[in-house]
Amino acid sequence: MAExxxxxxxxxxLTGLSVERLRMWEQRHEIRPTKKVNRIRFYDDDQLAKLTLxxxxxxQGFSIGELKDLSVNELKPLLGRPTKINQDSELSIVLVGDTWNFENRQSSSRYDVSARFLTLESYWDWATVEALVNxxxxxxxxTSLNVEKIDEMTxxxxxxxxxxxxxxxxxxxxxxxxxxFHVVKMQDTDWQSTVDAIFDHVVQEDDSYTEYRCFDDEQLEHLRRCKTNERVEPEDxxxxxxRQRAMIDHLSRTTDSAVDIAVVEAVKTAENSMERALQSIADKHQLLV
Known part of the structure; x- marks a missing residue:
């Protein structure tokens, strides 16, 4: 029987996941289709079941980072399991270090603190045991920026x-x-600025840029082979x-400052303009009917 x-x-x-998010997960989290043929992605039944779960x-509240490496049999028992402490919060943070004087607990009700640790070592012990805590x-x-230690312990x-x-x-x-890492000197920031930076990053990471896209991969591959005798063909x-989409994906993975965010938005705007131009040509020549 054929697969x-x-x-x-x-x-x-079938899953309720956007095409853009599936593509983003492939690039960032290595959740890859069974095969690709001329840029067209194909998924099998096992992948469909996993993506549905x-x-x-x-x-329910889990993150893709917690789920991506689990099998279907490992994912099923997590259904119905509680995750965040405060379900009304938009963001859940873990704090490490002597943060009591730095943190302003009244600064926002949009986040909760899932756990606190005085040292990286105690965080490491907890994180390696509580691997599925969201x-x-x-x-x-x-006090001292020891990058190698931070990399190892996180x-x-x-x-x-x-x-x-x-x-x-x-x-x-x-x-x-x-x-x-997102690194900032203590004298140059405060708790509210740190929380704002986290919100900016997490929202950008989680939200795909669907609004910038008029076409999916299949439509682009169809348009690539269409000829119009215009000075610039759809293939161009x-x-x-x-290339713009690849640049957006690359920049989004490395964004850690206001300048980086501005660059990403500029490329998104350029990509949007290019798609609108292609949409005009497609409409004019009735290339997608």
Whole structure:
């Protein structure tokens, strides 16, 4: 009997996950389709079952980082399991370090603190045991910016790491720039600014940029082969759009400052303009009927 395969659009329809989110998970979390043929993604029954469970669990409060490496049999027992302490909160944070004087607990009711630890070592012991505890970001308050230690001690959790430090050498800062951490000097920030940065990052990470996209992969592949005798053919637009999307995905993974966010938004705007131009040509020549 032939293997049942589903195109990404059908998987989106069956699971409730957007095409954009499925593509983003493939790039960021290695949740890959069974195969690709000319850029068209195909998923099998096992992947469909796993993605369906993941969607239910994310709606329940889990993060993709907690679920991506689990099998279907490991995902099923998590259904119905409580996650965040405060279900009204939009964000759940774990704090490490002597944060009591730094944190302003009245600054926002939109987040909750899932756990607190005085040292990285105590956090590591907890994170390696409580691997399925759901939280959105890790905030470290450290005296000295030891990037190698932070990298080692935070590897158990697949969440953004925000480091507020007192002292650092130039070599420490160079290592930090090469890492995925969000690093800021204590004298240059406060608790509210840290929370705002976390919200900006997590919202950007979780929200796909569907509003910037007029076409899915299948439509682009169809338009690529259409000829119009215009000075610029649909194929030319499609190639540029693919490159812009790849740039957006790359920049979104490394965004950690207001300047980076502005660059991402500028590229998104350019990609949106290119898709609108292609939409005009498609409408004019009735290429998608």
């Amino acid at each position: 049942q395969l589903y195109k990404i659009g059908k998987v989106s329809e 993941i969607k239910e669990l994310i709606d 939280f959105d970001a890790l905030v470290l308050l450290v 590897s158990a959790s697949d969440v953004p790491v925000f480091v507020v430090y007192k002292y650092a050498s130039e070599s420490d800062l160079e290592l930090a720039r090469e890492s995925s 637009f499609v190639e540029i759009i693919y």
